[in-house]
Amino acid sequence: MNFWKRRLPLALTVIYGLAGFAMQIIPALNGYRDIQNSWMPILFGFSIAIGVASLTKYHFTKMRRQPEERVYSIITFISLVVMAVAGLIGMSQDGGVFTKLFDNLFSYVYVPLQATIFSLLAFYITSAAYRAFKVSEWISTLLLVSGFIVMLGRVAFGPLMVFGKLSEWIMAVPTVAAMRGLLIGIGLGIMATAIKIILGIERSYLGGE
Amino acid sequence: MAEDKNEKKWYDYLLTIKKPLVYLGMFLVVIIPFLSRCKLKTYETDLVKKVFTRVEKIHEYNKEHPDSKRGILLGFDYGPSTTPENDPMLYAVLRHAFLRDIPVVAWAPYVAYLQLAEGRIKRIAKEYKAEYGKDYVFMGLAYPPTPYMISTGTDMRPMFNTDYYGNDVYKLPILDRFNNYDAFGLVVTISGTAMPEVWLRYANSLYNQDVAVATTAVNAAKFYAYAASGQFTGMIAGLKGAAEYEQMVTRLENKVIDEDIKEYLTGLYKNVDKDKYPEKYYEPEYTKSEINTAILRRRQAGRGMSSQFGAHVYVIILIIIGNVGYYFKRRDEKRRKTGKWGA
Amino acid sequence: MEAISTLFWPTVAVLLTLAIYTFLWEDNPIYKVAEHIFTGVSVGYMIAQSWHNIIMPKLIVPTTNYFSNGRYLLAIYFIIGGLIGLLYLSRFSEKTSWLSRYPIAITVGFYAGFKIVPIWMTNVSKQLNATIQYPNGDSMLNLKMFGKFFDNPTWGNFISAINGPIIVIGVLLVLIYFFFSFSNDNIVVRASRKPALVVLMLGFGGSFGYTFMARISLFIGRMNYIFSDWIEILTTTLGG
Incomplete structure (x- = not known):
């Protein structure tokens, strides 16, 4: 069993990893690379199914276990079915009731809800900045001052243009230096992990056991 | 003395402004500029100008080489959550491309982005009478994006099989030529994620393709390093960047169209062969409210900038208030400890 | 009747937006209803799109094509x-x-x-290269720029002379800071710690400013929808 559960998956990683590396650097393998490329999306496609199914499962369990929350799970379920049916039928027709319904549900329900939920961050960041940004050391003052300059600089006009110039300098010189250092570090880190994966040293992606 | 400690000092009030009050203030500073219809013209920066001139260069090139035109490959790399920042960028870039008759091929890397992309691209295409399959095409899903970016090194069509609408990719005339990086003068990735880095890895590093980025401000700081190294051909960052590009395109549009936009849109589909525009892609006619929305959309980012100014000043004041309170509270505590004062 | 059909969906969007914002006051049933509608709709959307955009074009169509081509x-x-x-x-x-x-x-x-190779090129080699020379080929540590400054000592010349060296030294400092972040008594490592922090803090400050800007833009976008787009639709439809 250990062979099927552990060794074979690991062997596949090593084989596909070496193949991936070879296809990247050897131009003669371009034909195989293209075939492999069009093959990968099929595998990824099913991983989306997992997300969908686990969410549905979550709401069913919740409906069973928390009767007081049941009404919300029913709402979720109804909107799921309506949207899925409208989409499955609507997208295979050119125009028609279902297409319109799907379009409208998307543009006037899905998009505004997601955008609004995400926009709550505007309030949280404001409140957090007010509470947490306290000057205690000169080094944190530096962060605050540079933040202020950039915030004013990006909306500057007229007499505030001096902040505009300063913020452009902060972004083009110290920020580039700091971010470049980070990018190089991250790049080397990703490469090291990738090499560890194809050599079979790093195995955490296979999960426990 | 014990009573003294419990008594709220003036700086305590500065330190404990209630959350709903902070939020209410935010609502006000953002809404008031909208109600008063403030207009704030923003200054234009080099990184945004670089994108604009790069697109103009493609136009120049196409004028000189009408038989071997270059197009734009558009990565629609954002979802509903970042629409407020990314939408105006997309509108401005697409308006620029269609205004200059540059062919556009677009795709989206995640399922959640698809419908968003389709609706938005066709709305802008309609404003310039762009024909689907000839002037622009929406390829649909490119997930996972890596293999699609790589296959565009030779020919993207086998990867897609069909476009978003289910048309066979070999039957769309635009794709006869615009199917690999050689035919594209520029990749524009409009993104709320780290997708621009993926574009750099595969399109830029492996195929030397010029990549311009239009990004939410959150990712912009990191991307400055790539812009400084020349890996990105210009960058449109955040609402401010969008407002800049919008300004530039509107200036260009006024020059090229040279007509009031309302009249231009009203007359657009009056005397045209409607068979060229199948309803599947868009209806070749305008309603009154559609025209109004189209006009509003032309300065969507610019309209937001005065609210942005208000909110920035507001939070700076809040942070300063917090720090003043904090400073005096600490000074007070120190004095109390050393017994100099208050005992 | 037509007024209702143009107004209906945009108004739904406005009401849902406001329903989400009620959460800022406190958690409440209105918010919860909106949140659960969102979950359902987003999963339903994924199901429909996955079928039409993955299973059909990426699996069924190519497989049948290959079969019919032999x-x-x-x-x-x-x-x-x-x-x-x-x-x-x-x-x-x-x-x-x-x-x-x-x-x-x-x-x-x-x-x-x-x-491996693309990451090396994108994150490491091209970034290192850009720390040695500008995209136009000029050296980052160009002493001629200082000469130009001494010939014509203006602010602009001074800034363009020092920008390159600041970036080069800054990148080195940050790299040393991260690679030797464990306790280290080496004199170079110790001496570079404070200056590295200065570079990082200026950079993170800029990064914070941008992040704040982005978050605010999201909220502005929603208000823009209500106070520009929706109001416009409302006045045109009702005003005839």
């Missing part, structure tokens, strides 16, 4: 891909979940191997 080997390879992909679904039972290791092992392995 390229049987390729067709079989695609079917195998579909079967391995199906193994993802084994995750729903704890007993069989190990089967999902196969698709994971293949995708993780392949892209790990595939991305």
Whole structure:
């Protein structure tokens, strides 16, 4: 069993990893690379199914276990079915009731809800900045001052243009230096992990056991 | 003395402004500029100008080489959550491309982005009478994006099989030529994620393709390093960047169209062969409210900038208030400890 | 009647937006209803789009094409891909979940191997190169710029002379800071700690300013929808 559960998956990683590396650097393998490329999306496609199914499962369990929350799970379920049916039928027709319904549900329900939920961050960041940004050391003052300059600089006009110039300098010189250092570090880190994966040293992606 | 400690000092009030009050203030500073219809013209920066001139260069090139035109490959790399920042960028870039008759091929890397992309691209295409399959095409899903970016090194069509609408990719005339990086003068990735880095890895590093980025401000700081190294051909960052590009395109549009936009849109589909525009892609006619929305959309980012100014000043004041309170509270505590004062 | 049909959906969007904002006051049933509608709609949307944009064009269409073109080997390879992909679904039972290791092992392995070179080029070699010379080929440590400054001592010349050296020294400082972040008594490492922090703090400050800007823009976008787009639709429809 250990062979099927552990060794074979690991062997596949090593084989596909070496193949991936070879296809990247050897131009003669371009034909195989293209075939492999069009093959990968099929595998990824099913991983989306997992997300969908686990969410549905979550709401069913919740409906069973928390009767007081049941009404919300029913709402979720109804909107799921309506949207899925409208989409499955609507997208295979050119125009028609279902297409319109799907379009409208998307543009006037899905998009505004997601955008609004995400926009709550505007309030949280404001409140957090007010509470947490306290000057205690000169080094944190530096962060605050540079933040202020950039915030004013990006909306500057007229007499505030001096902040505009300063913020452009902060972004083009110290920020580039700091971010470049980070990018190089991250790049080397990703490469090291990738090499560890194809050599079979790093195995955490296979999960426990 | 014990009573003294419990008594709220003036700086305590500065330190404990209630959350709903902070939020209410935010609502006000953002809404008031909208109600008063403030207009704030923003200054234009080099990184945004670089994108604009790069697109103009493609136009120049196409004028000189009408038989071997270059197009734009558009990565629609954002979802509903970042629409407020990314939408105006997309509108401005697409308006620029269609205004200059540059062919556009677009795709989206995640399922959640698809419908968003389709609706938005066709709305802008309609404003310039762009024909689907000839002037622009929406390829649909490119997930996972890596293999699609790589296959565009030779020919993207086998990867897609069909476009978003289910048309066979070999039957769309635009794709006869615009199917690999050689035919594209520029990749524009409009993104709320780290997708621009993926574009750099595969399109830029492996195929030397010029990549311009239009990004939410959150990712912009990191991307400055790539812009400084020349890996990105210009960058449109955040609402401010969008407002800049919008300004530039509107200036260009006024020059090229040279007509009031309302009249231009009203007359657009009056005397045209409607068979060229199948309803599947868009209806070749305008309603009154559609025209109004189209006009509003032309300065969507610019309209937001005065609210942005208000909110920035507001939070700076809040942070300063917090720090003043904090400073005096600490000074007070120190004095109390050393017994100099208050005992 | 027509007024209702143009106004209906945009008004739904406005009401849902406001329903979400009620959460800022406190958690309440209105918010919860909106949140649960969102969850349902987003999953329903994924189902519909996955069918039309993955299963159909990426699996069924190519496989049938290969079969009808007589390229049987390729067709079989695609079917195998579909079967391995199906193994993802084994995750729903704890007993069989190990089967999902196969698709994971293949995708993780392949892209790990595939991305080594592009990452090296994008993150490391091109960035290092840009720390030595500007994209136009000028050196970052160009002493001629200082000469130009001494000939004509203006602010502009001074800034353009020092920008290159600041970036070069800054990148080195940050790299030393991160690679030797554990306790280290080396004099270079110790001496570079404070200056590295200065560079990082200025950079993070800029980064914070941008992040704040982005978050605010999201809220502005929603208000823009209500106070520009929706009001416009309202006045045109009702005003005739």
